[in-house]
Amino acid sequence: MIAIAVILLLTAAMIQGLIVFWRNIVGWIKKAVKKIKEALGLMVDGTRTFILQTAQGLKNRSKYYYKNQATREWEEVVYTKSVEESEVPPEILAKVRKTMAGTEVSTTEELKLAIGA
Amino acid sequence: MPLGKRISPSLPRAQRNEVPQEKRGGREAASPEELASSISFQTQNPLYSFDDMILNRDTVDAIQDVLSLYEKQSLLFDRWGLGETHKLQKQGGINLYGPSGTGKTMAAHAIAHQLGRKLLPVSYAQIESKYVGETAKNLTAMFRFARETKALLFFDEADALLSRRVTNMSNSTDVSVNQTRSVLLLLGEFDDLVLFATNFLSNYDPAFLRRILAHIRFDLSDEDSRAKLWQRYIPPQMPTDADIPLLARTFAGITGADIANAVFSAALRAARRDESFVRHAYFEDAIRRVVRSREDHAELGTLTERRTVSEEYVKNQLGGLPK
Numbered sequence: 001m002i003a004i005a006v007i008l009l010l011t012a013a014m015i016q017g018l019i020v021f022w023r024n025i026v027g028w029i030k031k032a033v034k035k036i037k038e039a040l041g042l043m044v045d046g047t048r049t050f051i052l053q054t055a056q057g058l059k060n061r062s063k064y065y066y067k068n069q070a071t072r073e074w075e076e077v078v079y080t081k082s083v084e085e086s087e088v089p090p091e092i093l094a095k096v097r098k099t100m101a102g103t104e105v106s107t108t109e110e111l112k113l114a115i116g117a
Numbered sequence: 118m119p120l121g122k123r124i125s126p127s128l129p130r131a132q133r134n135e136v137p138q139e140k141r142g143g144r145e146a147a148s149p150e151e152l153a154s155s156i157s158f159q160t161q162n163p164l165y166s167f168d169d170m171i172l173n174r175d176t177v178d179a180i181q182d183v184l185s186l187y188e189k190q191s192l193l194f195d196r197w198g199l200g201e202t203h204k205l206q207k208q209g210g211i212n213l214y215g216p217s218g219t220g221k222t223m224a225a226h227a228i229a230h231q232l233g234r235k236l237l238p239v240s241y242a243q244i245e246s247k248y249v250g251e252t253a254k255n256l257t258a259m260f261r262f263a264r265e266t267k268a269l270l271f272f273d274e275a276d277a278l279l280s281r282r283v284t285n286m287s288n289s290t291d292v293s294v295n296q297t298r299s300v301l302l303l304l305g306e307f308d309d310l311v312l313f314a315t316n317f318l319s320n321y322d323p324a325f326l327r328r329i330l331a332h333i334r335f336d337l338s339d340e341d342s343r344a345k346l347w348q349r350y351i352p353p354q355m356p357t358d359a360d361i362p363l364l365a366r367t368f369a370g371i372t373g374a375d376i377a378n379a380v381f382s383a384a385l386r387a388a389r390r391d392e393s394f395v396r397h398a399y400f401e402d403a404i405r406r407v408v409r410s411r412e413d414h415a416e417l418g419t420l421t422e423r424r425t426v427s428e429e430y431v432k433n434q435l436g437g438l439p440k
Contacts, residue, residue: 046439056367056368057405074430074431075425075426076422079418079420082409
């Protein structure tokens, strides 16, 4: 009985951890979109997210695409932010581990699934 | 926010009509005397020289090349004849651009120091007015003050004043358009150096970009500069086993201020633990903490890049163009 309760608690904590990871990324994207809107007066058309291993630890990276109405050219803005290893979902961490340091691993599809879930 | 979804912003500042209805068209201009008495501009002595700075080699070269224009005017324009072929090159400005924390403001002070001039930092709070025509008058008064005092005008975060004009603009009273136009006109008539600094070169009005004599890029320190910064901020009398080349190699994307903070923090830890020297590991821990706290403070993390990309690239990234 106790074992089942512990397993349930651990599962709940793990799910909660995953939710927090994706929720943080969504919050981050919203802030960046708002910043681009306020600072540049431009509409973001699309976003992609990545994770990568660097000498300074794990980093989340988000990229924003928009058409600059003044120049009529597309622009890309990139933000990078540290993330604790303990916050990263295990399957994402496994992907990073298999990739060379400094290489971006896309998390866009996983984020879409997490948001849709 | 669903990924790829288009987000509609509120109108950018440049498109809003910020002119109070009752002030349009009918307000009398203040005389130059009134302006001079209503605004008090202040020059300041340069706070830094190039001896105080550690910049990447390319940046130093670019600055010194442009400064030779002002230091060797007689040679260039009289003896070598550039006065005949490059008349407009005598006027104009230097635009310092690059990420925050890369030394643009310090460099403006150092340029003034090298030229033996005072600096006149532009205060936008003083200059900008919501009333039609007032900003232009304030700018005129400021340029005149700079000419009279022979101080170097310095527009820090200049894109705030010189932002892009929006295409299809129909409102001739738009505040940012008028500001940009005023500065362009004043620059054209001003026979001296003016300094500008911005984090985002692409925010500038293209017409303004064309009038600038030199755009000088400031980057975060390269490995060589980072080694010099670590060397500078670790006092020679501090006992330590710090491997400076390793620190410089490992931690990129950091500013001089980050390194200064990390050295201080590492020393505090060693002192608290009553250790006889400051361990290399403490510097590594400290710089990681500094970077992390800066990123947390920034909320958005570090703005790593902003660049123009091709439509094809966007298609590839987003799996097609958004409708």
